[in-house]
Amino acid sequence: MNTKLIAVDPKNIDMNKIKQASEILRNGGLVAFPTETVYGLGADALNGEASRKIYEAKGRPSDNPLIIHIAEMNSLEFLVGEVNEDARILMEKFWPGPLTLIFKKTDRVPYSTTGGLETVAVRMPSHPVAIALIRDSGICIAAPSANTSGKPSPTKASHVLEDLNGRIDMVIDGGDVGIGLESTIVDMTGNVPVILRPGYVTREMMETVIGKVETDEQAKGASDDFRPRAPGMKYRHYAPKAELILVKGDAGHVSEKINELAKDEESQGKKVGIIATTEMERGYHYGTVITIGSRSDRETIARNLYSVLREFDNTDVETIYCEAIEGDNLGQAIMNRLKKASSNHIIQLDNDGEIEEQTW
Ligand code: TXA
Numbered sequence: 175m176n177t178k179l180i181a182v183d184p185k186n187i188d189m190n191k192i193k194q195a196s197e198i199l200r201n202g203g204l205v206a207f208p209t210e211t212v213y214g215l216g217a218d219a220l221n222g223e224a225s226r227k228i229y230e231a232k233g234r235p236s237d238n239p240l241i242i243h244i245a246e247m248n249s250l251e252f253l254v255g256e257v258n259e260d261a262r263i264l265m266e267k268f269w270p271g272p273l274t275l276i277f278k279k280t281d282r283v284p285y286s287t288t289g290g291l292e293t294v295a296v297r298m299p300s301h302p303v304a305i306a307l308i309r310d311s312g313i314c315i316a317a318p319s320a321n322t323s324g325k326p327s328p329t330k331a332s333h334v335l336e337d338l339n340g341r342i343d344m345v346i347d348g349g350d351v352g353i354g355l356e357s358t359i360v361d362m363t364g365n366v367p368v369i370l371r372p373g374y375v376t377r378e379m380m381e382t383v384i385g386k387v388e389t390d391e392q393a394k395g396a397s398d399d400f401r402p403r404a405p406g407m408k409y410r411h412y413a414p415k416a417e418l419i420l421v422k423g424d425a426g427h428v429s430e431k432i433n434e435l436a437k438d439e440e441s442q443g444k445k446v447g448i449i450a451t452t453e454m455e456r457g458y459h460y461g462t463v464i465t466i467g468s469r470s471d472r473e474t475i476a477r478n479l480y481s482v483l484r485e486f487d488n489t490d491v492e493t494i495y496c497e498a499i500e501g502d503n504l505g506q507a508i509m510n511r512l513k514k515a516s517s518n519h520i521i522q523l524d525n526d527g528e529i530e531e532q533t534w
Pocket residue numbers: 209211212213214215238239240241272274276288291293294295297317318319320355356357358359370403404405406407
């Protein structure tokens with residue numbers, strides 16, 4: 175298949191180009207498009223055959239459900255059963271935006287879109303290109319992140335092509351995305367909303383408008399022992415080709431330890447990469463160092479994370495050391511992705527900067 179690449183300026187949308195993409199979607203084809211979080215790989219959500227193609231193109235396990243993207247509130251009634259008061263408030267406050275809500279599905283939503291589940295995930299993106307595409311096509315668009323399953327999500331059109339060129343009909347290049355991490359996912363089917371995947375919309379932000387919100391243990395990046403409630407979170411994810419190791423502790427100790435480990439590996443003839451914060455970058459004397467952003471600017475770190483991981487895929491490094499990014503809110507979402515990308519390989523330092531514990 176020949177993958178067509180078209181550029182659409184989000185500030186000045188060329189509807190002729192959007193119409194070409196709409197046509198493909200209406201005919202059951204696959205179009206990758208920008209959203210404010212990451213690029214999505216879209217297909218007609220109510221056409222089971224079309225959404226099956228998404229799984230094939232991504233190499234995605236068929237039990238991993240897709241998120242349905244809508245542009246108008248009245249599309250919701252086709253897709254979901256009961257919408258409770260908390261859900262209404264969350265939608266009012268955070269839609270359009272990086273928040274996905276899970277509801278009981280209606281019969282119209284095929285099981286091939288929900289990975290066999292009775293529930294369905296829905297989100298209204300805020301990216302102007304995504305909104306234009308959904309509106310013009312008149313379709314509810316099922317869209318996972320537009321990467322090969324297991325790889326870091328795409329934050330620019332070139333990432334999509336790296337993974338899916340020749341496997342999908344079209345990529346709409348709308349430039350780099352703004353947020354860089356996937357949406358927050360909240361299960362609204364129980365008494366208390368539960369965060370299944372942390373993201374830009376944080377628990378604190380939601381609690382200020384609806385009161386109590388819980389976080390699924392798995393989403394905190396805790397043990398891998400039990401079945402996560404967002405099926406996708408059980409797979410190895412966001413992973414670079416090299417082995418990624420997170421080093422946690424006081425920032426000064428962390429960079430010292432990374433230097434020591436990197437020096438060691440280089441002396442054994444291995445190629446090492448380091449993901450550094452701006453504050454620490456000059457302290458590294460070994461390996462290939464890529465800076466991800468300032469410790470005090472989580473938004474930049476989130477935006478750069480996946481492209482930094484992909485940059486290392488274009489080098490021959492075998493091990494990547496990364497300073498752990500601690501903290502609440504967006505820091506938690508970043509750590510959740512880093513833990514998954516490293517398969518939980520973490521070196522914890524004690525107060526003296528010595529290795530206290532190592533997990534993986
Ligand atoms: O920001 C985003 O959410 C991006 C953009 C493209 O919108 N999409 C995205 O989709 O990240 P994907 O497929 O990469 O991740 C969807 C996650 C998976 O972990 C999946 O298991 C979970 O959502 N999910 C979808 N439907 C679900 C459901 N009914 N119940 C529980 N989890 C669900």
